Amino acid sequence: MAVTSDTLPTNRERVGTLAARISEPFVLVPILGWLVGALVAVLLEQFIGLPIARAFGMVRIPALFGILIFFEILSEIFVAFVELLQVPSMILMQLPDFLLFTLENLAKLPGVILYVLLIYILPISLVARLTVSPSNWVAGKLFNFRSWLSVLLHIALMYLILHIWTDVTDYRLLVARLILVSVIITLSLNVINGYMGEFSCSHPGFIALGAYGASVFTVGLFVNDNVLGTALLPETLARFMFPIGLILGGLIASLGAILVAIPSFNTRGDYLAIISLAFMFMVKSLFENLEVFGGPRGLGGQPDLATLPTVFFWTIVGIWIMNNFVRSTLGKALNAVRDGETAADAMTVNTRRTKFTAFLFGAFWAGVAGGLFAHVIRYVNPGTFGLQMLAEVLAMVYFGGLNSVQGSIVGATSIQLLGEALRPLEIYKWLVIPLLLIIVMIRRPTGLISFTKFDFTSLIKPKKEPGGEV
Amino acid sequence: MNKRTLLIITGLFLIGAFIVSGCAQAAQPAIVIGVNAPLTGDIPKVGEGSKFSAEMWLEDINAAGGLDVGGTKYPVEIVIEDNESKAESATKANTKLITQDEVLVIVGPQSSKQAVPAGGVANDNETPMVSPWSTNPNTTLDRPWVFRTPFLDPFQGPVIANFVTDEFGFSKAAVLYDVASDYPKGLAEFFKGAWEDVHGADSVVAYESFTTKDADFSAQLTKIRESGAEFIFTPQYYNEVALIAQQAHELGWDAPIVGSDSWGSAELMNLCGDDCKGQFFSTHYAAAGATGATKEFIDRYNEKHGYVPDDVGALTWDTMLIIQKAIQDCGTITGDIATDRACVRDALAQIKDFDGITGKMTFTEEGDPIKCAVIVQISDAGEFEFYQQVCP
Numbered sequence A: 001m002a003v004t005s006d007t008l009p010t011n012r013e014r015v016g017t018l019a020a021r022i023s024e025p026f027v028l029v030p031i032l033g034w035l036v037g038a039l040v041a042v043l044l045e046q047f048i049g050l051p052i053a054r055a056f057g058m059v060r061i062p063a064l065f066g067i068l069i070f071f072e073i074l075s076e077i078f079v080a081f082v083e084l085l086q087v088p089s090m091i092l093m094q095l096p097d098f099l100l101f102t103l104e105n106l107a108k109l110p111g112v113i114l115y116v117l118l119i120y121i122l123p124i125s126l127v128a129r130l131t132v133s134p135s136n137w138v139a140g141k142l143f144n145f146r147s148w149l150s151v152l153l154h155i156a157l158m159y160l161i162l163h164i165w166t167d168v169t170d171y172r173l174l175v176a177r178l179i180l181v182s183v184i185i186t187l188s189l190n191v192i193n194g195y196m197g198e199f200s201c202s203h204p205g206f207i208a209l210g211a212y213g214a215s216v217f218t219v220g221l222f223v224n225d226n227v228l229g230t231a232l233l234p235e236t237l238a239r240f241m242f243p244i245g246l247i248l249g250g251l252i253a254s255l256g257a258i259l260v261a262i263p264s265f266n267t268r269g270d271y272l273a274i275i276s277l278a279f280m281f282m283v284k285s286l287f288e289n290l291e292v293f294g295g296p297r298g299l300g301g302q303p304d305l306a307t308l309p310t311v312f313f314w315t316i317v318g319i320w321i322m323n324n325f326v327r328s329t330l331g332k333a334l335n336a337v338r339d340g341e342t343a344a345d346a347m348t349v350n351t352r353r354t355k356f357t358a359f360l361f362g363a364f365w366a367g368v369a370g371g372l373f374a375h376v377i378r379y380v381n382p383g384t385f386g387l388q389m390l391a392e393v394l395a396m397v398y399f400g401g402l403n404s405v406q407g408s409i410v411g412a413t414s415i416q417l418l419g420e421a422l423r424p425l426e427i428y429k430w431l432v433i434p435l436l437l438i439i440v441m442i443r444r445p446t447g448l449i450s451f452t453k454f455d456f457t458s459l460i461k462p463k464k465e466p467g468g469e470v
Numbered sequence B: 001m002n003k004r005t006l007l008i009i010t011g012l013f014l015i016g017a018f019i020v021s022g023c024a025q026a027a028q029p030a031i032v033i034g035v036n037a038p039l040t041g042d043i044p045k046v047g048e049g050s051k052f053s054a055e056m057w058l059e060d061i062n063a064a065g066g067l068d069v070g071g072t073k074y075p076v077e078i079v080i081e082d083n084e085s086k087a088e089s090a091t092k093a094n095t096k097l098i099t100q101d102e103v104l105v106i107v108g109p110q111s112s113k114q115a116v117p118a119g120g121v122a123n124d125n126e127t128p129m130v131s132p133w134s135t136n137p138n139t140t141l142d143r144p145w146v147f148r149t150p151f152l153d154p155f156q157g158p159v160i161a162n163f164v165t166d167e168f169g170f171s172k173a174a175v176l177y178d179v180a181s182d183y184p185k186g187l188a189e190f191f192k193g194a195w196e197d198v199h200g201a202d203s204v205v206a207y208e209s210f211t212t213k214d215a216d217f218s219a220q221l222t223k224i225r226e227s228g229a230e231f232i233f234t235p236q237y238y239n240e241v242a243l244i245a246q247q248a249h250e251l252g253w254d255a256p257i258v259g260s261d262s263w264g265s266a267e268l269m270n271l272c273g274d275d276c277k278g279q280f281f282s283t284h285y286a287a288a289g290a291t292g293a294t295k296e297f298i299d300r301y302n303e304k305h306g307y308v309p310d311d312v313g314a315l316t317w318d319t320m321l322i323i324q325k326a327i328q329d330c331g332t333i334t335g336d337i338a339t340d341r342a343c344v345r346d347a348l349a350q351i352k353d354f355d356g357i358t359g360k361m362t363f364t365e366e367g368d369p370i371k372c373a374v375i376v377q378i379s380d381a382g383e384f385e386f387y388q389q390v391c392p
Helices: A011-026 A031-055 A069-085 A088-106 A109-130 A132-145 A148-166 A171-194 A203-222 A233-260 A270-289 A308-329 A330-337 A343-348 A351-377 A387-400 A405-421 A423-442 B004-020 B044-063 B087-100 B112-124 B153-169 B182-199 B216-229 B237-252 B269-274 B292-305 B313-329 B337-349
Strands: B029-038 B065-067 B072-074 B076-082 B103-106 B129-131 B146-148 B173-178 B204-210 B231-233 B255-261 B280-283 B355-357 B357-361 B373-378 B386-389
Touching: A011 A109, A011 B004, A031 A109, A031 A132, A031 A148, A031 A343, A031 B237, A069 A088, A069 A109, A069 A405, A069 A423, A088 A387, A109 A132, A132 A148, A132 B103, A148 A171, A148 A308, A148 B004, A148 B292, A171 A203, A171 A308, A171 A330, A171 A351, A171 A387, A171 A405, A171 B087, A171 B355, A203 A233, A203 A270, A203 A351, A203 A387, A233 A270, A270 A308, A308 A330, A308 A351, A308 A405, A330 A343, A343 A351, A351 B087, A405 A423, A423 B076, A423 B153, B029 B044, B029 B087, B044 B076, B044 B153, B044 B292, B044 B313, B065 B313, B072 B386, B076 B087, B087 B103, B087 B112, B103 B112, B112 B146, B153 B182, B153 B280, B153 B373, B173 B216, B182 B204, B204 B216, B216 B237, B216 B337, B237 B255, B292 B313, B313 B337, B313 B355
Parallel strands: B029 B076, B029 B103, B103 B129, B129 B146, B173 B204, B173 B231, B231 B255, B255 B280
Antiparallel strands: B065 B072, B280 B373, B355 B357, B373 B386
16 A cells, blocks of 8 residues: 555545554464464463463453453443532542542553453464464365365364363353354344344244243253153253254244244234234243243253353354355345345245245244253243343344344354443443444444355465465 | 564563563452342342442441451452343353452342342352342252342241231232232232132132233223222232222222232332322331331431332341351451352351341241241331231
8 A cells, every 4th residue: 555755644544554554464364373373372371361460460360351341440430430520519629539549440451451462462463473384384285185174173273262261260151151152143133134134023032932942851851840840861861962952942943933924924124023023022921921831930950051062062053054044045035035025026036935944944043042041041031031132132133244144243242242341330331332333333234244255164265375475 | 564573572571571570469358249239121229229238338347447357357348240130141240250259258139030040150159149139939949058138928928818817807818910020920829828728719809910011900900899809919019009009999999908028119109109008018127117227227328318228228238237247257267268158158057046127037948037027007108117027
């Protein structure tokens, strides 16, 4: 990018060149290089994270890249500021105290930033940059040998990184598992709302059906429970039967989806939204009145089956299958239905069948995610699957981006992390998150990363040919 | 940016890190108490009551220069986490409090839909947890690390049934409750069982339900009127109670309406007005005419926050004091969090005849308290006046 001396660059161009300058040395880094860098970073944290965190004035390793501490500091200052404003006559008297307090809190920030730089950013970028040639060579060899092996190796590496990262505290483990579950939920809703372009509100209902389906399966068969009676099978079998429970939950959710799909054949837009919303409430009050499953008191005591490997496995399988689905002929038909149903019909797309399949498919994965969710929390009650959950899943889809796998992953992760990080703000959290959504909707009406194709095999390709010129 | 610049930057950072680590100091050991409360979501008022009470307790401790354990004064910190009134957030908040903030003991969550899953987390991680509000038996069932301070619904149901029998001599009851909400539904069932034990089958002549956020009860109330019931028992929250009482009176109902501890909110009289005056309900403590420590607490709370504390505020206050007693009974703070947590748990389990503002408490094996209930009458001035005490 050439900037002549007599035309000063605008701000946007400056940002552009800066971004280009920073990313320039990393253009040739393949995914493998980044993963190796991340592996080094999490290993580093595992072994010397604690002394470094202590050295920077923190009691323990910051749980989520320091964003929790960052927002905690912000919220403390904010609360102190609000308190300061409450007694206008005392502002001048208390101003020095407030400023001191602010400074004291802000003084914690550099430590956190240094920690993140030293443990994450620096090792990752260094390793990624320094191993450009070997990682490209390995990636190329692997890719040319067997591309599926290369894919498996990348996924294994990702799991290893996640495993080591979550090993630090149980809190990370729980947050990571819930994020993975919400990735499946978001992607499955994206199939209906993004790829098919409908506005379906029934997702919490599908999640509830899956959650209850899988819970009744595991609790009823393997656990002595005062709601569902004594165990029929030994608990050691539960681990192996769990996939059956999840798939059962998914199938029950699909069955529920038929109930929404049939009356909504001839409706679109607002009407479908209303039908699906009604369905969500129906499912909720169904479980509230079903005394056999605990009624409004809910169903607890699920065995601890949704461990990190299990959830990770199902997330990968879910992304893989859903991505293949939307890239298939049927997926193209979905887009055709979204862009013009009549036109699609005229082009021999069976719109009725397409909508039906997509609804059942999306509901199935929502059900699987629901089953996982119930076993992560180890408790389900009907109240969980209400409007609040609907708002959250819709936010994840529209924030991340319609019609996009990457968007779903980004949306689920960022909304979940944001929700976690902004918790210290208490009630003001519900000012910040909607505001962010509004800004995203104004700047990018279809979400952060929308209308993209996701092709993992081409992503993991080496960035240059082995032995070739840089 | 080439490799050399990168290396130089790394070197500088590492040097910086070592310099900083040289100046690091050991932190002063403190007692950290976690509060897991619904500050946003469906029931923010409940979370607020707990938060205010916990903060008041902290003020007292700070004014005394720390918590005195075995002769040493330890500084106390309270970490308040918002659980958004959601089950998954409550488990996240509990996990964070236990693993990140390394709290000694957790207070909360309040409602059962959060307390049941959060109790599982606390029990698995061997951290004592005391819920100040949850009445679902599953919260403490088979969980040695989980306790609660309110009495349970299987106790409250018979209390009300016996009170109405003795006081009015009625034999035909009507029940109106929210079928979709955990607490009213459970209590309605326990009441029905207790009433039928005393007066025989079919003595509950009307057993009517509605769904959360319904606002028109005329159909149910008409049925109740026609059933020949002598009073209505409605274990609902204050906003619904106001609507039920008003609509009942509009339909010409003039017999008593009896309620449960969920009535006990400062908001009730603002919404209900004259329609609730003279009615009875069972609760944890009576604010009007309170004496001693209870009055002191109410006045202090009222002065600071501008309203008479709800039962959740009073129960949280008792919970904080129970925790304080358990920590002090423990004798020493070793600094090893696992040992200290086990010590506090054992001390909690041994608490006997604790004199709280909501009555004397002794914990059972299950971690539930044995305590008395109070029957309160709403006076013409709109105050909740002590009527009688019922002990197990």
